[in-house]
Amino acid sequence: MSVTFLLALSVASPMRAEEADARKVLKAMSDYVTGQQHVQLKYDVDIEVITPHLEKLQFASSGEAALSRPDKLRVTRTGGYTDVELVFDGKTVTVLGKDSNTFAQIELPGSLDQMIDRLRAEHSIEMPGADLLLSNMYDELIAGVIEAKHIGHGVVDGIECEHLAFRNQETDWQLWVERGPAPIPRKYVITSKTMAAAPQYTLRIKSWDTDTPPDAKSFAFAPPQGAKAVEFNALADVGELPAPAEALKE
Template sequence: MNPTKLVAMLSLFIAWLALPLTVSQPARAEGEDAKKILKAMSDYVSGQKHVVLKYDVDIEVITPELEKLQFTSSGEAALHRPDKLRVTRTGGYTDVELVYDGKTVTVLGKHTNTFAQLELPGSLDQMIDRLRAEHNIEMPGADLLLSNMYDELVAGVIQAKHIGHGVVDGVECEHLAFRNQETDWQLWVELGATPIPRKYVITSKTLAAAPQYTLRIKSWDTSTEPDAKSFTFAPPEGAKSIEITALADVGELAAPAEAQKE
């Protein structure tokens, strides 16, 4: 064989062997960059002693006929670490409030003027975990309030990407994307000295039509400390105490059957 052709073939073969390395290295760097931004956001948010924020939520549900429906609600949240929280959520089919004073969590359904209380002494993290584990009350957006937010978010992540920059409500953000076995999720983190989460999207891959949960943070205030009364529950006039299992529309995720009725 012509020596020139042999050298050319060897060069191509070596280049082919090196190809996986040249492709995978940027992918690894991209993933490390995404986790670095996520860690910076987590450290900043969990380092805030108190936060008052406003948000919008879009929840998609799938009916038995495989029709995708989206329900939108808005709310406010105030927290004081380590063990105080008040959250409201109001939409066309829901008007609910959750109050936690470090010992008791109260959920008020304003449409029915009924409330349920649970004794859950401990931290904010412990309250959220116990509501999920013991009472099947899911609050996906609550992940962004946990003191160990980074560990919770990266648990189960099999792929991370730094997509680039995006703009949410006029605010320039870092756009991150992560993959788990059962979900894909995206996060938009504000650029600059206050790396707060501006948008959070969770896509369920195990359900038909892949419904999404979307949280948008509309405002974020750490300069105003919530009044202590914000975390004290006072039953409205005529409100009836009921069991937590009897309180409708407690969690953020609606069921397909509920969507059909609505």
């Protein structure tokens, strides 16, 4: 056996173990999360935007989410430029723009997964963090991965986590997964490699509750007083980016 081959083994084996560890932690997290019938959580989001002058700006928002599998979801997102709520009752998706007091509804009967897929495909609403809510989360996250690493340990909001890193053709993404019997995602970072200055999307899970089922009323939409119904494409600020950031890209 040649010295070169021995050296190759000494380098390649840890790399294979590192990738296997990353996939193992990701699978354990996915199995745990998708096994929860009810989830209520609070989150923070940071979104980076690159201006035409290559200035990197960051926009912050916070929100809450409640879901009951397989077909109920309510999400809020509030930032300095927008205040939006999405409600899905298994048949209809409603998006409310609280600042403008306008709402739009579309019929999307089916599961939570089907609703998210159709919003992305038919209405260009990406919702990157929604990947962590899908029933086939592991398959969705691992699809297209060309490199996986178990970086080590990290601490997010005082909670010790496993730090994972993955690479696709167009993005790099990282996950911090809480250590212990409840391996939930605590931080999720997506870095775009197709844009100058590589802007990032960062999601932090601030609280996570699977013991308290959401009230059934959480998934029933009641228009606020004076709210006006509009076409779905007439709603402003339903995506992750605030309007000023969109203007900066023009």
